[in-house]
Amino acid sequence: MALVNDHFLKLPNNYLFADIAKKVNAFKAMHPKVDVISLGIGDVTQPLAPAVIEAIHKAADEMATQQGFRGYGPEQGYDFLRDAILKNDFLPRGIHLDRDEVFINDGAKSDTGNIQELVRWDNSIGVTDPIYPVYIDSNVMIGRAGWKGDDGRWSNVMYMPCNAENGFVPKIPDRRVDVIYLCYPNNPTGTVISKDELRKWVNYALKNDTLIFYDAAYQAYIQDDKIPHSIYEIRGARKCAIEFHSYSKTAGFTGVRCGYTIVPKDVTAATLTGERIPLNPLWNRRQCTKFNGTSYISQRAAEAIYTPEGKVQIKETIDYYMQNAKKMLTTLRSLGFECYGGENAPYIWAKTPETSGSWQFFEEMLYGAHVVCTPGVGFGPAGEGYVRFTAFGSHEKTDEALDRIRQWLK
Numbered sequence: 001m002a003l004v005n006d007h008f009l010k011l012p013n014n015y016l017f018a019d020i021a022k023k024v025n026a027f028k029a030m031h032p033k034v035d036v037i038s039l040g041i042g043d044v045t046q047p048l049a050p051a052v053i054e055a056i057h058k059a060a061d062e063m064a065t066q067q068g069f070r071g072y073g074p075e076q077g078y079d080f081l082r083d084a085i086l087k088n089d090f091l092p093r094g095i096h097l098d099r100d101e102v103f104i105n106d107g108a109k110s111d112t113g114n115i116q117e118l119v120r121w122d123n124s125i126g127v128t129d130p131i132y133p134v135y136i137d138s139n140v141m142i143g144r145a146g147w148k149g150d151d152g153r154w155s156n157v158m159y160m161p162c163n164a165e166n167g168f169v170p171k172i173p174d175r176r177v178d179v180i181y182l183c184y185p186n187n188p189t190g191t192v193i194s195k196d197e198l199r200k201w202v203n204y205a206l207k208n209d210t211l212i213f214y215d216a217a218y219q220a221y222i223q224d225d226k227i228p229h230s231i232y233e234i235r236g237a238r239k240c241a242i243e244f245h246s247y248s249k250t251a252g253f254t255g256v257r258c259g260y261t262i263v264p265k266d267v268t269a270a271t272l273t274g275e276r277i278p279l280n281p282l283w284n285r286r287q288c289t290k291f292n293g294t295s296y297i298s299q300r301a302a303e304a305i306y307t308p309e310g311k312v313q314i315k316e317t318i319d320y321y322m323q324n325a326k327k328m329l330t331t332l333r334s335l336g337f338e339c340y341g342g343e344n345a346p347y348i349w350a351k352t353p354e355t356s357g358s359w360q361f362f363e364e365m366l367y368g369a370h371v372v373c374t375p376g377v378g379f380g381p382a383g384e385g386y387v388r389f390t391a392f393g394s395h396e397k398t399d400e401a402l403d404r405i406r407q408w409l410k
């Protein structure tokens with residue numbers, strides 16, 4: 001008899017976006033003629049950059065020839081892409097990494113979910129609340145998170161609430177935690193962390209021997225030059241932090257699949273007897289065993305965003321989304337909403353009126369304005385009383401959605 005991994009049974013059945021889809025479908029079934037606009041799901045909508053398309057075509061043509069055919073590539077990724085990453089994403093910020101500290105992935109979700117395999121099951125973890133659900137759920141699946149209480153919190157997870165009072169950057173914990181997940185610019189709140197604040201986290205980690213998993217999936221949306229794009233802009237971070245990047249939001253790769261993970265050689269974790277073990281060779285070992293590399297075509301596509309044309313083109317698309325964000329911020333604020341984020345990230349985190357919680361407001365807006373947002377509480381207990389709006393729509397749909405919200409509230 002095969003015994004199931006019963007940690008899976010502790011997870012709530014439904015994924016947040018499945019719950020939303022169910023409610024939206026129920027509405028559509030009752031109102032078949034109404035078209036609903038979604039400012040909910042965090043997927044991009046604009047087509048790939050021409051430079052990327054060209055690279056994809058070229059790579060596909062290479063594969064059609066005897067000399068150009070590629071089978072399995074290196075598990076860690078092709079050197080052409082790892083070098084382009086070092087040269088474009090890190091060197092200009094004064095960060096010197098080695099090629100073998102870069103691991104190409106098939107998107108950051110897999111690696112942010114898998115990275116916890118490198119530490120023992122009984123480590124304590126800390127997360128910001130609200131949070132991208134992958135961090136906690138991947139820990140639940142191997143039993144590290146403990147049990148879910150009635151308050152929606154897992155027993156072995158330290159929650160660090162992010163709210164308007166602390167500017168959505170949580171207080172440094174007053175006790176030690178083994179592993180901390182940080183994501184800035186943040187999904188879902190769209191808020192950012194300053195260098196000074198991030199330095200406090202790195203110093204905390206160095207002092208307490210804490211490992212930081214830093215998700216930088218939205219770094220390309222940063223508009224303010226003073227905001228850090230990488231945790232390695234902070235001195236000492238290469239001793240305590242692993243960082244995740246993704247081309248999904250940077251260049252519309254949600255369907256192409258490519259990103260990368262930085263595991264510096266100086267990052268270590270301890271054995272029970274206190275010996276320090278570097279995590280870079282462990283991650284390499286893990287990847288070689290469980291991952292056969294990102295497709296050659298996707299990696300060539302990613303390389304193309306670092307060409308001069310590619311850089312201009314992906315920036316245009318990011319600017320396009322950020323124009324939405326700006327309009328959404330202005331309109332929602334003029335309608336009396338307290339809003340956060342949206343300046344260096346494609347998300348706006350809006351406080352719901354006193355009288356409605358996250359899910360109630362979601363339904364009110366769906367039925368009243370035919371616009372979908374994401375209930376904040378779906379991202380964690382501290383998200384109650386907020387909803388997330390995404391700037392990933394087309395200009396036309398976004399404008400129309402804002403008009404509808406305006407009409408609805410009149």
Ligand SMILES: *Cc1c(COP(=O)(O)O)cnc(C)c1O
Nearest residue numbers: 107108109132187217246248259
């Ligand atoms: C979208 C997103 C990612 C990237 O996911 P991919 O697997 O690269 O598509 C990673 N982290 C966060 C917080 C995200 O919102």
